[in-house]
Amino acid sequence: MSSFSSGEDRSNDNQSSENNLKKGPWTAEEDAILAAYVTRHGPGNWNIVQQNTGLLRCGKSCRLRWTNHLRPDLRRGAFSKEEQNKVIQLHALMGNKWAKMAQEIPGRTDNEIKNFWNTRLKKRRRIGLELYPDGIKKPVVNAHNSETNLVSYTHRDSQVGTSSGHAVFNNLGNTQNQPLCVQPISMVREDMKPCVVPQEMQRQEQKVGTSFGHAVFNNSGNTQNQPLCVQPFSMVRQDMKPCVVPQEMQRQELKVELREELQLSEAGTSSSVQHVVFNNPSNTTPNQPLCVQPVSTLHEDMKLLSVKPEEMHDVPQELQPREACTSSCVPRVVFNNSSNSQNQPLYAQPISMVPEERQPFEVPEQQHMSEVPDQQRQFYEVPEQLQLDKLPGGCMYDNYACSGGPSSVSALPPLPPSCDDLAFDESMILRDNSEFVTNPCYEPRSPRSNGYLESIFYLPKVPQEKPDDFSMLEELNLGNTRENSEQRKPEKEEDEVGYGDLIWIQKHDDGPYNEKVGIVHPFLKP
DNA sequence: AAGATGCCCAACCGCAGTCAA
DNA sequence: TTTGACTGCGGTTGGGCATCT
Structure with a gap:
């Protein structure tokens, strides 16, 4: 039954006669090889581990060894x-x-x-x-x-x-x-x-x-x-x-006052909801990742522990983001665990652990303002290496969410295929709120703002057909009415909405539409 | 001191389920 | 629909160590 029960298996230095694969206890060297491989490539495809590492172990053995011994989230020792x-x-x-x-x-x-x-x-x-x-x-x-x-x-x-x-x-x-x-x-x-x-x-x-x-x-x-x-x-x-x-x-909303030490001094937040970075309280094993949880799911018994960078580990390959958000003014990166079928919490990593091409950028200190008046609101281009491949608009962050915490980084929606060629077309106006609600990128930009992104659309630079009806724009008070579009200034003022701009509208529950109309043009401005 | 026994646990096996080709 | 690769799971074995006789 067992491999050890076979005298043939045990002979020949624990080598399986079939494929020259080794059996029996793992050595430290084998562990190191396997751990390094999984760290780099993520778990799975166990049968190719042997081909890629030279380990004389079958895939099944590798999987078992990783699952039962090498995984960083294992507790060791006697059962409490x-x-x-x-x-x-x-x-x-x-x-x-x-x-x-x-x-x-x-x-x-x-x-x-x-x-x-x-x-x-x-x-x-x-x-x-x-x-x-x-x-x-x-x-x-x-x-x-x-x-x-x-x-x-x-x-x-x-x-x-x-x-x-x-x-x-x-x-x-x-x-x-x-x-x-x-x-x-x-x-x-x-x-x-x-x-x-x-x-x-x-x-x-x-x-x-x-x-x-x-x-x-x-x-x-x-x-x-x-x-x-x-x-x-x-x-x-x-x-x-x-x-x-x-x-x-439905469960009670768990009201947990954020203790002072939890309030973003160490913890990064993901941008659009209130998140707190927690150490797993049951974690007695080093190299555990932090977990990020929304405030509303906090339990009384959870504690924020400071976790030293060396106690963190690389996020496995398969957990690494295609859609990464960063918190920008703390040296951590919050990764969206998009392929996580177990619905585990997000991971946070110190910058040092992030692959170079994913290095986030520092928000200049003067932009860490507690209050940013709307008129001073700006958008900053996210460095290219942070931008998402699949989104031509890349990422942006605004400083509006800086209420003592970090700025937020969000992904922009895809632009129309060729912006310059497109005529103004109402069909381009994304009216469906659910588009944004279901997309994490369009959560309220700031918990403070109590609003949500309602629409985002693109005004072509050169309208091929003058729109007949600007009533919608007038209603939204975009400053881009029929009149001023016809007498459009060649060089418009900064932050004035005009042709060629990508417009977003943030709707407030308790305010008029035009209160939070902004211009998104991270690729036009530095 | 040495063999017997018990305990712990790593590692294996076979089977079943899933999924893609 | 079939097939094979891959993975997950539960059952089982046997090595190593501690304790007992």
């Missing part, structure tokens, strides 16, 4: 009492679903949990103890469901959730073998009870967010039956579909 209790709770709930249990216990692998359980199992059997401690009952299999289907979880005090800090929502109405919805207890309102997961939560195509800016997403790529995840819009991937959160599932 809390972890032990959690394993017991989870086993009562799930049975031998080691991988699922590992997802609930950060830093522990399925193998570790399995080993722990099997050891414990043997011990308790030998001394004649019950498998589960008093108060935790075996899973009760619903007679209607198969064993692999859903179970009701019985807990001593019949309260919401489990003592391990999770609430389990039983979806008895689920006829499609859908997962239970599990939420941390801290996210569950006191009056919430385990309940049937409403039909609309069951992996349908779902829409809309909650009243406080969160969306529950169907994790369409989820093959692990993980619970739905709740994320702020800004962290939403393009391919994710939001859904309505039923009233009873």
